Amino acid sequence: MVTYGSKPALPSADKRWKLVDATMRKAGGNGRGLIETLHTVQEAFGYLDEDALRYVALSLRVPLSRAYGVATFYHFFTLKPGGRHTCVICLGTACYIKGAQHLLETMQQTLSIAPGETTPDGEVSLLTARCLGSCGLAPAVVYDQEVAGKVDPASLRSHLEKWAHHDS
Numbered sequence: 437m438v439t440y441g442s443k444p445a446l447p448s449a450d451k452r453w454k455l456v457d458a459t460m461r462k463a464g465g466n467g468r469g470l471i472e473t474l475h476t477v478q479e480a481f482g483y484l485d486e487d488a489l490r491y492v493a494l495s496l497r498v499p500l501s502r503a504y505g506v507a508t509f510y511h512f513f514t515l516k517p518g519g520r521h522t523c524v525i526c527l528g529t530a531c532y533i534k535g536a537q538h539l540l541e542t543m544q545q546t547l548s549i550a551p552g553e554t555t556p557d558g559e560v561s562l563l564t565a566r567c568l569g570s571c572g573l574a575p576a577v578v579y580d581q582e583v584a585g586k587v588d589p590a591s592l593r594s595h596l597e598k599w600a601h602h603d604s
Contacts, residue, residue: 470503470506482514482518483517484514489507516554519554520559521561522560525543525551525564525577526565526567526577527540527564528566529567529571531571542593551564559600
């Protein structure tokens with residue numbers, strides 16, 4: 437059991453926790469560094485699991501409910517590991533008007549997953565964003581951190597096929 441004010445035990449021996457600890461020290465070791473620290477965990481591990489949230493909350497002396505609240509409020513954070521590939525469909529006004537909903541439906545039909553889910557084989561995660569800031573490219577999609585513009589359902593399916601064939 438961790439007493440208030442003492443340093444909690446690391447969730448694992450993974451060296452990436454040193455990055456997290458450095459972020460917390462840089463932020464003053466208090467609750468004001470919560471978002472920045474959660475970003476560091478997300479960047480280092482790819483997602484925020486319960487052990488990570490608990491460790492950060494104890495280290496920064498904030499309630500676990502606050503850490504969880506921040507992690508679930510902001511769209512950037514995810515509580516489960518993502519797929520090997522990530523597809524983000526922009527649902528901003530320009531993209532929506534230009535057919536983003538059809539892209540979302542194509543993804544859901546092709547992969548049988550909803551936004552925020554990952555295929556059972558762990559290959560592809562489907563995400564949505566309110567705006568990518570690429571309105572001139574509407575509808576825009578981000579494939580593994582690369583923005584593609586003027587995407588239609590056929591090109592979306594083609595990209596998914598490339599992922600499937602390059603990875604086998």
